[in-house]
Amino acid sequence: MILDDAVAAFATEVGASDPITISGLGTRGGPVAGVRSVTAPTGIEWIQPAEMTIRCGAGTPVVDVDRALAEHGQCVAIPEFGTIGGALAVGHSGVRRLGWGPVRDTVLQMRYVSARGDVVKVGGPTVKNVSGFDLCRLLVGSRGTLGLVADVILRTRPRPAHERWFTSERDPWELLTELYRPTSILWNGTTAWVLLDGHPVDIEMQAASARLSPAAGPPDLPIHRWSVAPSSLPSFRSDEAGTFVAEIGVGIVHHISPAPPRTPDRETIELHRRIKFEFDPDGRLNPGVAVLAGG
Amino acid sequence: MSVDAGVGQDVGAPTGNATLVERLRSRLRPDQVRDGAAEVHLYRRDASNMEGHAAVVCFAESTDDVRAIVQVANEFGVPFVARGSGTGLAGGAVPMGGAIVVSTSKMNRIISVDALNRLAWVEPGVLNLDLSKQIAHLGVHFAPDPSSQQTCSIGGNVANNSGGPHCLADGVTSAHIHAVEVVLPDGSVTVLGGEDPEPDGYDLRGVFVGSEGMFGVATKVCVRLMQNSPDVATMLLDFASVADGAQLVSDIIADGIVPAAVEMMDQLCLRAVEEFIHAGLPVDQAAALLIEVVGLPSGVVAQVERIRELAALRNVGTFRVAADDVERALLWKGRKSAFGAIARIKPNYYLHDTVVPRHKLPEVLEQVYEIAARHDLLVLNVFHAGDGNLHPLLVYDAREPGVIDRVHAAGDEIVRVSVAAGGVLSGEHGIGLEKRDLMPLMFSEIDLAAQGDLRRAFDPRCLSNPDKVLPSPAGCGDIHSIPEGAWV
Numbered sequence: 001m002i003l004d005d006a007v008a009a010f011a012t013e014v015g016a017s018d019p020i021t022i023s024g025l026g027t028r029g030g031p032v033a034g035v036r037s038v039t040a041p042t043g044i045e046w047i048q049p050a051e052m053t054i055r056c057g058a059g060t061p062v063v064d065v066d067r068a069l070a071e072h073g074q075c076v077a078i079p080e081f082g083t084i085g086g087a088l089a090v091g092h093s094g095v096r097r098l099g100w101g102p103v104r105d106t107v108l109q110m111r112y113v114s115a116r117g118d119v120v121k122v123g124g125p126t127v128k129n130v131s132g133f134d135l136c137r138l139l140v141g142s143r144g145t146l147g148l149v150a151d152v153i154l155r156t157r158p159r160p161a162h163e164r165w166f167t168s169e170r171d172p173w174e175l176l177t178e179l180y181r182p183t184s185i186l187w188n189g190t191t192a193w194v195l196l197d198g199h200p201v202d203i204e205m206q207a208a209s210a211r212l213s214p215a216a217g218p219p220d221l222p223i224h225r226w227s228v229a230p231s232s233l234p235s236f237r238s239d240e241a242g243t244f245v246a247e248i249g250v251g252i253v254h255h256i257s258p259a260p261p262r263t264p265d266r267e268t269i270e271l272h273r274r275i276k277f278e279f280d281p282d283g284r285l286n287p288g289v290a291v292l293a294g295g
Numbered sequence: 296m297s298v299d300a301g302v303g304q305d306v307g308a309p310t311g312n313a314t315l316v317e318r319l320r321s322r323l324r325p326d327q328v329r330d331g332a333a334e335v336h337l338y339r340r341d342a343s344n345m346e347g348h349a350a351v352v353c354f355a356e357s358t359d360d361v362r363a364i365v366q367v368a369n370e371f372g373v374p375f376v377a378r379g380s381g382t383g384l385a386g387g388a389v390p391m392g393g394a395i396v397v398s399t400s401k402m403n404r405i406i407s408v409d410a411l412n413r414l415a416w417v418e419p420g421v422l423n424l425d426l427s428k429q430i431a432h433l434g435v436h437f438a439p440d441p442s443s444q445q446t447c448s449i450g451g452n453v454a455n456n457s458g459g460p461h462c463l464a465d466g467v468t469s470a471h472i473h474a475v476e477v478v479l480p481d482g483s484v485t486v487l488g489g490e491d492p493e494p495d496g497y498d499l500r501g502v503f504v505g506s507e508g509m510f511g512v513a514t515k516v517c518v519r520l521m522q523n524s525p526d527v528a529t530m531l532l533d534f535a536s537v538a539d540g541a542q543l544v545s546d547i548i549a550d551g552i553v554p555a556a557v558e559m560m561d562q563l564c565l566r567a568v569e570e571f572i573h574a575g576l577p578v579d580q581a582a583a584l585l586i587e588v589v590g591l592p593s594g595v596v597a598q599v600e601r602i603r604e605l606a607a608l609r610n611v612g613t614f615r616v617a618a619d620d621v622e623r624a625l626l627w628k629g630r631k632s633a634f635g636a637i638a639r640i641k642p643n644y645y646l647h648d649t650v651v652p653r654h655k656l657p658e659v660l661e662q663v664y665e666i667a668a669r670h671d672l673l674v675l676n677v678f679h680a681g682d683g684n685l686h687p688l689l690v691y692d693a694r695e696p697g698v699i700d701r702v703h704a705a706g707d708e709i710v711r712v713s714v715a716a717g718g719v720l721s722g723e724h725g726i727g728l729e730k731r732d733l734m735p736l737m738f739s740e741i742d743l744a745a746q747g748d749l750r751r752a753f754d755p756r757c758l759s760n761p762d763k764v765l766p767s768p769a770g771c772g773d774i775h776s777i778p779e780g781a782w783v
Binding site for chain 2: 048049050051052072073074091092093097101102104105114118119120121122124125126127128129130131132133134135136137138140141142146157158159161173176177180181198199200201202205206225227228229230231247249250251252262264265266267268271272274275277278279291292293
């Protein structure tokens with residue numbers, strides 16, 4: 001119940017008027033400058049290994065969650081830096097997305113503090129739940145513009161007992177076809193990096209059959225992030241070597257250049273405007289943060 | 296039973312309806328717009344036992360058709376409700392307020408399949424199992440597999456976030472939807488989500504999945520496909536006590552194994568199914584677990600052996616591993632034909648859908664038996680034990696005086712004990728009308744108001760499938776009525 005008290009105190013601190021922003025460890029951009037800033041509750045309330053669930057404050061560092069889950073042979077599909085709340089607010093997945101799925105699917109339930117200063121609960125505590133409209137998905141990736149996430153219940157997954165990185169000069173789409181559920185396939189235009197997990201005999205068998213060579217780990221990733229249809233990744237072949245690392249089968253491209261701007265359609269802009277208006281009519285939450293180009 | 300649960304609209308009047316029908320016929324082919332008494336009567340309900348009242352039934356064949364219908368609905372201020380196969384059990388497709396029923400069953404084309412990147416665009420009327428059958432030769436499948444998969448549509452799966460046994464390892468339906476083309480409630484058309492993994496802006500795809508037809512009508516769906524598994528082991532385990540079987544489920548998960556599916560059947564269900572299909576099921580045991588693990592050969596063998604060890608510690612009776620595909624299909628047939636088999640016991644059944652934490656399964660199952668006994672009803676349990684998704688089946692004969700009231704009272708208690716055990720109202724059937732007024736068991740007025748805010752952002756006029764999911768007054772201020780047949 002410690003977390004309940006912290007969430008109530010957090011709501012009081014957020015209040016119901018004046019602009020407000022939120023910060024965690026500052027690894028994903030940090031708070032809006034010149035605006036009163038709050039931090040979300042921290043700490044792990046419980047871990048239920050047989051349910052594959054964990055409850056923690058949104059301000060809890062991802063590495064703390066990872067360390068605590070490791071004791072139970074579990075982990076969570078969230079990139080291991082910054083805070084849980086920061087990772088969910090931004091919604092970017094890690095390079096294991098091909099095998100582990102996106103960050104957004106880890107959230108079962110959350111409580112957030114609304115623009116009115118109320119604590120709002122969305123989703124359900126069980127690994128499978130239909131609990132009305134799926135506001136968990138709405139909050140993930142909303143960059144603190146609809147509500148400030150206070151605490152969450154996350155779905156965990158078994159921590160792979162064995163996983164290994166490999167490289168290959170083969171066509172990455174051949175690897176995508178041949179390999180059974182690889183955790184990751186990265187490609188820089190000439191070389192592919194492959195992450196396999198599972199039974200060690202199966203890993204060896206797959207690596208031998210696909211002629212993979214052992215690697216120390218994944219390549220360094222360029223800092224910009226593009227999101228493209230996975231079917232369009234072959235068009236990056238003509239890009240200069242070293243300018244990008246693409247996630248094959250997923251469509252994320254880590255690039256040295258910023259992503260080209262995209263133009264949302266009128267209907268999408270209008271839906272965003274209406275949702276923002278319903279959730280934060282005065283625009284007090286993370287003012288100036290635009291989740292949609294042109295929005 | 297009365298057929299009119301409609302509220303607050305005047306479209307039931309013959310002249311108003313005639314004008315509406317005429318307008319719809321001017322926008323679609325006349326034969327796509329049906330207002331004959333028999334058809335309107337047929338579409339008053341879905342697979343639940345709740346009934347509403349349809350003004351007219353339209354059979355859409357394209358996005359343009361759906362857009363035309365929704366535009367007409369806006370012109371006349373008449374609500375509309377999308378309908379796939381009508382297999383929903385929570386009353387989500389029951390037309391309220393003299394709504395226009397928009398049937399998408401004729402929109403049943405598989406538009407494109409990208410087996411390499413494992414995605415496909417389909418129309419909403421494509422049947423769940425048809426999709427997996429038609430792409431099987433490409434080595435991929437669509438993972439969500441409701442028991443009704445032979446007849447339920449992908450559009451319906453999206454509307455209710457309806458999964459099945461294989462959601463345990465592969466995730467709920469929301470995790471298998473990349474994008475949805477929708478006709479929004481004001482008649483405009485857009486695509487929510489995309490083939491790319493991180494579209495800009497809010498995850499509108501994510502909120503559309505499970506919105507039960509209240510955020511518009513899906514006209515195309517981009518689904519994620521999963522690689523077929525090279526190896527599979529299907530096991531049937533039986534137990535002298537339900538509690539031992541249920542405990543084993545938690546033991547397996549805690550041990551780090553997430554099987555592709557873990558299904559449980561209790562004794563009454565085993566007996567009914569065995570009489571029906573003769574699969575050699577353990578009819579003298581209290582419960583059986585159907586467990587499937589998939590993957591590469593060494594991993595599968597190791598998991599089967601570990602499950603065998605854990606099962607021994609929970610006093611397993613027989614431990615049967617399907618020797619081949621024929622035996623595997625027979626075991627699964629047993630699970631999936633449970634509902635057909637039950638018709639041999641009594642003519643009617645009411646199927647419930649709640650989720651409880653796995654470790655609460657033994658305790659809640661005991662309560663379910665106790666509740667049924669107290670209301671003098673037979674209950675069979677066949678459910679997704681792996682994710683704690685209970686499906687108690689109350690079987691009855693509707694001709695018996697007073698039995699319906701007992702069924703409803705027992706159902707209400709089952710939902711309440713599930714939520715009290717830390718569970719939720721529904722795992723995959725949706726809220727619809729059935730559980731709308733139970734939402735306050737889980738959510739405060741403030742929580743429900745936030746859901747109402749989202750509804751209003753998508754549908755300010757509240758024309759898209761009104762009266763569902765949100766109890767008054769959290770929604771659009773719709774005037775609620777309790778439909779005939781509802782037990783809430």
